Amino acid sequence: MRKSRQREAVRSALLAAGRPLTPQEVHAEAERAVEGLGIATVYRHLNALEEGGEVVRLDGFGKGGRYEAAHTGHHHHFHCRDCDRVYDVERCPGQGRIESLAPKGFVVEAHEVTLYGTCAECGSS
Amino acid sequence: MRKSRQREAVRSALLAAGRPLTPQEVHAEAERAVEGLGIATVYRHLNALEEGGEVVRLDGFGKGGRYEAAHTGHHHHFHCRDCDRVYDVERCPGQGRIESLAPKGFVVEAHEVTLYGTCAECGSS
DNA sequence: GCCCTAATGATAAGTGACTATCGTTTATCA
DNA sequence: TGATAAACGATAGTCACTTATCATTAGGGC
Numbered sequence: 001m002r003k004s005r006q007r008e009a010v011r012s013a014l015l016a017a018g019r020p021l022t023p024q025e026v027h028a029e030a031e032r033a034v035e036g037l038g039i040a041t042v043y044r045h046l047n048a049l050e051e052g053g054e055v056v057r058l059d060g061f062g063k064g065g066r067y068e069a070a071h072t073g074h075h076h077h078f079h080c081r082d083c084d085r086v087y088d089v090e091r092c093p094g095q096g097r098i099e100s101l102a103p104k105g106f107v108v109e110a111h112e113v114t115l116y117g118t119c120a121e122c123g124s125s
Numbered sequence: 126m127r128k129s130r131q132r133e134a135v136r137s138a139l140l141a142a143g144r145p146l147t148p149q150e151v152h153a154e155a156e157r158a159v160e161g162l163g164i165a166t167v168y169r170h171l172n173a174l175e176e177g178g179e180v181v182r183l184d185g186f187g188k189g190g191r192y193e194a195a196h197t198g199h200h201h202h203f204h205c206r207d208c209d210r211v212y213d214v215e216r217c218p219g220q221g222r223i224e225s226l227a228p229k230g231f232v233v234e235a236h237e238v239t240l241y242g243t244c245a246e247c248g249s250s
Numbered sequence: 251g252c253c254c255t256a257a258t259g260a261t262a263a264g265t266g267a268c269t270a271t272c273g274t275t276t277a278t279c280a
Numbered sequence: 281t282g283a284t285a286a287a288c289g290a291t292a293g294t295c296a297c298t299t300a301t302c303a304t305t306a307g308g309g310c
Contacts, residue, residue: 060186101240105249120228120229
């Protein structure tokens with residue numbers, strides 16, 4: 001796997017954002033570093049980085065996927081209904097508290113909490 | 126809006142299931158009551174029932190939407206990774222507890238908690 | 251600098267969910 | 281019962297996202 005400005009640009013875009021981005025958002029951001037960056041290249045690197053464990057793909061926020069730099073910490077998300085951006089929420093109501101909600105006989109392996117509303121930026125305008 | 130066996134079959138499928146169904150699941154179930162039921166008819170009625178407030182559409186469980194009979198109660202969901210079915214979870218960790226997770230300046234209007242794992246049926250096999 | 255080939259960008263093609271169209275069926279009401 | 285138009289089933293079309301193709305560019309060992 002050769003070094004490439006494009007891959008670095010994709011990786012940096014995700015790290016700098018600190019929140020999950022759509023491929024389009026990644027493209028827009030990474031294009032600032034690599035003029036003429038193709039959308040296919042963005043998809044290629046997102047897939048490669050996900051494969052390599054550097055990036056995590058999220059579903060459930062609208063049509064396409066969102067990608068964020070692999071976090072070690074457990075966290076959740078806030079989905080702004082105005083701008084459609086997704087933000088990280090660092091805290092959690094508590095693993096045990098949430099997993100105990102499951103009906104009997106159901107084994108919980110993970111959970112996701114999503115908040116919906118208006119982000120600070122949209123709310124202040 | 127005329128009465129039709131097809132609409133009743135779609136409505137009944139959702140009520141009987143007591144959990145969110147994909148249009149395909151609705152179709153499979155409703156077809157037991159109406160032989161030869163078309164998938165387009167299922168989509169038509171799901172949209173109409175949603176419009177009429179009898180049914181709620183959910184996103185975020187894979188590619189397409191899921192539909193469930195309109196509940197009055199606040200509840201969450203369990204998504205089985207084996208069979209891909211979604212079940213209702215009647216309890217909630219607590220509205221206030223969850224909404225307080227949001228960063229400052231963010232206004233929370235709603236939240237969704239999703240549990241992932243193995244359902245009782247898949248786990249027992 | 252040269253060569254090899256991985257990586258790239260443009261874009262055609264694929265995918266899956268959903269919708270529009272259209273000729274036929276059927277519920278409703280005079 | 282017969283007329284009317286809503287509802288139907290089949291299927292072609294649409295839309296967004298994602299992937300495959302291919303000619304060109306460029307990283308890196310020599």
